[in-house]
Amino acid sequence: MQNERLVKYYRAQNILPDDEWEAFMNSMRELLPTTFRVAGSRQTARLLNDTIKETHAPHLAGVVFEGESVSPPTQIPWYPDGLAWQLNVAKKVLRKSPEFKKFHNFLVGETEVGNISRQEAVSMLPPLFLEVEPHHRVIDMCAAPGSKTAQLLEALHAQDTVTASSFPTGLLIANDSDHKRTHMLIHQSARLPSPSLMVTNHDASIYPAIRVPSARVQDKAGTEQLLFDRILCDVPCSGDGTIRKNPGIWKHWSPMDGNGLHGLQLRILERAMRMLQKGGRIVYSTCSMNPMENEAVIAAALRLMPGFELVDMAKHLPGLVFRPGLSSWQPAVDRSVDVSFAKYGDYIQSLPENKRAESKMVESHWPPTPAEAEELRLNLCMRIYPHLQDTGGFFVAVLQKKQSAPGPPVARELPEGKRQADAVEDLETSDGKKMKLSDEPPSRTGTGEEEGAGAAADDMPLDVSAEQPNIISAVAAPVTPEPAKGSTGKGKKATKGADLSFKENPFTFLKADDPAIRACISQLNLKPDFPAANMLIRNPTGETVRSMYMTNDIVRAIVEHNDYTRMRLVTCGTKVMGKQEGAAAKREGAESQFRVLSEGLPVMLPYVEPASILSADLATLKVMMESYYPVCSQFQERFRSAVEPKGQGCYIVRFAPGRLGTASLTHDLVLPIWKSTVSVTLMLEKKAKSALSLRVFGEDITTAAREAAQKRRDGEASTTEGA
Numbered sequence: 001m002q003n004e005r006l007v008k009y010y011r012a013q014n015i016l017p018d019d020e021w022e023a024f025m026n027s028m029r030e031l032l033p034t035t036f037r038v039a040g041s042r043q044t045a046r047l048l049n050d051t052i053k054e055t056h057a058p059h060l061a062g063v064v065f066e067g068e069s070v071s072p073p074t075q076i077p078w079y080p081d082g083l084a085w086q087l088n089v090a091k092k093v094l095r096k097s098p099e100f101k102k103f104h105n106f107l108v109g110e111t112e113v114g115n116i117s118r119q120e121a122v123s124m125l126p127p128l129f130l131e132v133e134p135h136h137r138v139i140d141m142c143a144a145p146g147s148k149t150a151q152l153l154e155a156l157h158a159q160d161t162v163t164a165s166s167f168p169t170g171l172l173i174a175n176d177s178d179h180k181r182t183h184m185l186i187h188q189s190a191r192l193p194s195p196s197l198m199v200t201n202h203d204a205s206i207y208p209a210i211r212v213p214s215a216r217v218q219d220k221a222g223t224e225q226l227l228f229d230r231i232l233c234d235v236p237c238s239g240d241g242t243i244r245k246n247p248g249i250w251k252h253w254s255p256m257d258g259n260g261l262h263g264l265q266l267r268i269l270e271r272a273m274r275m276l277q278k279g280g281r282i283v284y285s286t287c288s289m290n291p292m293e294n295e296a297v298i299a300a301a302l303r304l305m306p307g308f309e310l311v312d313m314a315k316h317l318p319g320l321v322f323r324p325g326l327s328s329w330q331p332a333v334d335r336s337v338d339v340s341f342a343k344y345g346d347y348i349q350s351l352p353e354n355k356r357a358e359s360k361m362v363e364s365h366w367p368p369t370p371a372e373a374e375e376l377r378l379n380l381c382m383r384i385y386p387h388l389q390d391t392g393g394f395f396v397a398v399l400q401k402k403q404s405a406p407g408p409p410v411a412r413e414l415p416e417g418k419r420q421a422d423a424v425e426d427l428e429t430s431d432g433k434k435m436k437l438s439d440e441p442p443s444r445t446g447t448g449e450e451e452g453a454g455a456a457a458d459d460m461p462l463d464v465s466a467e468q469p470n471i472i473s474a475v476a477a478p479v480t481p482e483p484a485k486g487s488t489g490k491g492k493k494a495t496k497g498a499d500l501s502f503k504e505n506p507f508t509f510l511k512a513d514d515p516a517i518r519a520c521i522s523q524l525n526l527k528p529d530f531p532a533a534n535m536l537i538r539n540p541t542g543e544t545v546r547s548m549y550m551t552n553d554i555v556r557a558i559v560e561h562n563d564y565t566r567m568r569l570v571t572c573g574t575k576v577m578g579k580q581e582g583a584a585a586k587r588e589g590a591e592s593q594f595r596v597l598s599e600g601l602p603v604m605l606p607y608v609e610p611a612s613i614l615s616a617d618l619a620t621l622k623v624m625m626e627s628y629y630p631v632c633s634q635f636q637e638r639f640r641s642a643v644e645p646k647g648q649g650c651y652i653v654r655f656a657p658g659r660l661g662t663a664s665l666t667h668d669l670v671l672p673i674w675k676s677t678v679s680v681t682l683m684l685e686k687k688a689k690s691a692l693s694l695r696v697f698g699e700d701i702t703t704a705a706r707e708a709a710q711k712r713r714d715g716e717a718s719t720t721e722g723a
């Protein structure tokens, strides 16, 4: 854990006063504590958090392991509502101390079902600074694997109850340039199903303009560019702030990593600034301590885009310890960190003339003058160092677009061949302030994450504005709106501007009178205000074959007014209904039917007529947990008489809070069941069933757990026999 270049470089940047240096270096060499966040919508999270606070934490206080006392988990002081925790315990203790082992099993189970998110403490900051509200239009530009996306979704869903999801009017687009990693986003977001979510796969620095219907008609199609209220730029970075978690960085660290990423980071931030609404907010963050990736990017962006300012967030999270942003720094122009130049001009002059054009260093790597740094208020950026509160290193800056910023985009006469979206871009750019950005393609050095960016940029149907030679900007292709269906499926010709290399299935909105929708409405007894027109399916033919997704109005409008291939839309909305293809339906030999999915139920529940929801108690839940297909006669009279006369199909059951021996249910629980001729199946995935059982019954009483235990016993018996 030594690297002379790293020490020399950061010493030269004056990131800390001399008397803190030793503590800083020592802390970088220590293992990072485990931190986690209680996830999910507010009400649900608070319930689980109370269990940790009132049951687990007190139980772990005073534990002694191998003669030494072990600290219980503690709440991270600055995280709102005490929903984040820190645990400084060696792995050995987690494995061997009976008290901690039990807590560890609890954490693992709840993490698997998405109620707990293992996340670095500092990584929880950017979404908190974004202050997302349910009506906001939000984009997370570099989102995968999605821990911050999950926090943003939670904020959008702040009004959810324990059993029912709200229908936020806002929007969250989670984007990543790496196609494989966008699937991590889908997995992550399944934990908080949302009709407001879209996942796209673009190079964020050339994110295309999205069209939405407008009351202030902007073009012939009656649309205008969607501008966002909140944007998160958690950009790809060299990641030296994660050195405690990734000690390999000690060996390979080089100042050139940060230098190489500066251009891409600036382009991503600049693109975000162009997509922001007046009064809107951008959070820019990296897990790097290098000013090239941090203040240098912010300074260049502020110079480039008038009408933005840094926001003072110092008092936003009481208890958070940080240092102000740097106002000056010293770029290293090669790996050795031996040579430095006070000004970009001096550096360029030092190069042979034929090498100047190839230089990877650009003017924006160099610091502004002291007066300009003060004017830009770079000190409002926030730097977090490992020794300050036992975390990783981190950088975060909050930018706001002033109400007085140039724009808004207005309709005007356009020269032949020039599209309206170009005009929007032009209006928002101050030609006088344009500066030279890096001409190089997105860097492929550093974390390796930016490789995806290069690939995306290569195959993007781009429009590069002629007036902006160094600034790549993506603009809207004129897409014909499809008011009736909004689908690009069902054998339609590709829309102009379509990206034919994009291979995801199209999105087809179902007609409100589609037979499948009508069947769902009648089976679940959905209310008249059920937004049937917002249900979509995904397959090449546009047939209702497998799953149905629910979206909110803004997501629907976007899908209807934009070519999904050009948007590179990977998924949107949330899966709510699925065709019943399991054993239960097959055994009946009957025609297949749709059922509400357990993960989609919170979204559907507000539309279900309460009278059609079956009531049950803990004893009923126990029977459903202990057997895969309990027959109706196994239930107590009240539930049996309600369920027995029902025909085959999907039903919803509300389990009321109560106690049964040592088991207790503290709040309403609503779950889907499948009723066959004689039996009932609880439609809950195996792991979710086990986690629920642990929470309610204090042990895993599910059939799967019993079978696994039996298998283990059989295995042990045959080993003994063999011996």
Ligand SMILES: C[S@@+](CC[C@H](N)C(=O)[O-])C[C@H]1O[C@@H](n2cnc3c(N)ncnc32)[C@H](O)[C@@H]1O
Pocket (backbone or CB within 6 Å): 123, 141, 142, 143, 144, 145, 146, 147, 148, 149, 175, 176, 177, 178, 181, 202, 203, 204, 205, 234, 235, 236, 237, 264, 442, 449, 450, 451, 452, 453, 454
């Ligand atoms: C620091 S990680 C983001 C972590 C994420 N925000 C989270 O909290 O889970 C950076 C991400 O940026 C993606 N990326 C790299 N270059 C990109 C680009 N040009 N456009 C969009 N995403 C990019 C990488 O694939 C990577 O997933």
